Amino acid sequence: MLIENQHPLNKSIMIALLGKPNAGKSSLINCLLGFDLTIVSRKPQTTRNQFHCAFTIDKTEVILVDTPGVHRSNQEMNKRMNGQAKFGAEGAEVNFMLLDLTSDLKSEFDDLMNGLSISLNETWIIFTKSDLVQKSIEEIDEVFSYIQTKLPQVEKYFILSSKNGENIHLLTGEICDRAVFGPHHYPQGHVSNKNERFFVSEYIREQAFEILRDELPYECAVTIDEFNDFRRDEEGDPEKVQAKISATILVNRPSQRAIVVGKQGIIIKEIGTKARKKIEALVGGKVFLNLHVKVRPKWFKNNFILEELGLPRVQESTRVWRAQK
Ligand SMILES: Nc1nc2c(ncn2[C@@H]2O[C@H](COP(=O)(O)OP(=O)(O)OP(=O)(O)O)[C@@H](O)[C@H]2O)c(=O)[nH]1
Ligand SMILES: [Mg+2]
Numbered sequence: 266m267l268i269e270n271q272h273p274l275n276k277s278i279m280i281a282l283l284g285k286p287n288a289g290k291s292s293l294i295n296c297l298l299g300f301d302l303t304i305v306s307r308k309p310q311t312t313r314n315q316f317h318c319a320f321t322i323d324k325t326e327v328i329l330v331d332t333p334g335v336h337r338s339n340q341e342m343n344k345r346m347n348g349q350a351k352f353g354a355e356g357a358e359v360n361f362m363l364l365d366l367t368s369d370l371k372s373e374f375d376d377l378m379n380g381l382s383i384s385l386n387e388t389w390i391i392f393t394k395s396d397l398v399q400k401s402i403e404e405i406d407e408v409f410s411y412i413q414t415k416l417p418q419v420e421k422y423f424i425l426s427s428k429n430g431e432n433i434h435l436l437t438g439e440i441c442d443r444a445v446f447g448p449h450h451y452p453q454g455h456v457s458n459k460n461e462r463f464f465v466s467e468y469i470r471e472q473a474f475e476i477l478r479d480e481l482p483y484e485c486a487v488t489i490d491e492f493n494d495f496r497r498d499e500e501g502d503p504e505k506v507q508a509k510i511s512a513t514i515l516v517n518r519p520s521q522r523a524i525v526v527g528k529q530g531i532i533i534k535e536i537g538t539k540a541r542k543k544i545e546a547l548v549g550g551k552v553f554l555n556l557h558v559k560v561r562p563k564w565f566k567n568n569f570i571l572e573e574l575g576l577p578r579v580q581e582s583t584r585v586w587r588a589q590k
Contacts, residue, residue: 286334
């Protein structure tokens with residue numbers, strides 16, 4: 266471990282963000298980080314894996330664990346996504362339970378508790394999207410009392426907005442107070458336990474979600490076929506391509522392939538152009554991005570593909586082994 270990670274005044278804290286799909290987990294992480302690392306969309310079930318997003322405030326390291334929204338489903342992929350949410354809570358000192366103020370808060374809480382079905386240690390309630398609705402303190406207090414009858418260990422709540430930053434400073438203050446003295450886990454400048462490949466595939470999927478909206482259901486995933494990194498090539502011209510990336514967008518049916526490609530390739534081109542900008546910001550250099558679209562029927566049930574997408578089997582998994590084509 267680097268010596269700078271062991272300064273006697275260093276503090277660290279790991280926090281898992283849990284909630285139903287669309288509660289605003291990834292948005293809150295980006296808001297706290299100060300940049301868009303994890304992907305966000307108006308479609309529920311955007312995040313599929315659990316992973317760390319780390320930053321420091323003075324000498325305090327904050328590790329936020331993004332997780333998929335907890336939901337009910339009998340689909341193999343969804344069971345694995347729910348498994349990721351539970352796994353994300355393991356090892357965290359504090360859980361943030363996010364409840365979307367625009368929803369029915371008590372049933373949102375009950376659904377989440379049923380879906381998680383794990384015992385939670387220290388948990389803070391985060392009411393999100395305060396910019397969208399005005400709820401009275403009496404109303405919030407009543408919901409909070411209800412939550413405390415089911416989760417007595419919950420002691421505090423926050424009402425905030427990731428859009429306009431309302432009360433975010435109160436949360437960061439409490440996070441720093443709760444962090445414990447100890448070494449940092451990530452060296453300065455490292456922001457995640459996932460590599461660039463992961464974020465590249467996420468940024469492509471984010472653009473596919475954004476551009477295609479409801480035209481394309483969830484039956485799309487992105488795999489990275491080639492990632493050639495020329496950044497450390499000292500003789501290389503910095504104006505030239507610094508990373509050459511080939512990626513495949515997997516879809517379930519040929520009709521979906523036609524949608525993703527678009528007339529004369531217009532849609533795939535737009536996905537590529539928009540994703541490339543974000544990837545260039547991530548890798549800090551020019552990127553040549555080559556995108557393909559492949560039909561892989563029922564890819565979301567294929568164990569090999571799910572493993573490749575970072576979704577390992579869970580206890581609830583049905584036995585799924587399909588030969589790789
Ligand atoms: N107005 C407003 N919209 C928000 C806020 N937080 C999140 N959103 C929106 O809510 C939608 C879902 O946000 P995400 O951050 O992707 O939610 P999530 O909980 O990570 O969702 P999954 O990954 O699907 O589980 C997006 O359209 C966000 O822009 C907020 O504070 N205010
Ligand atoms: Mg998310």
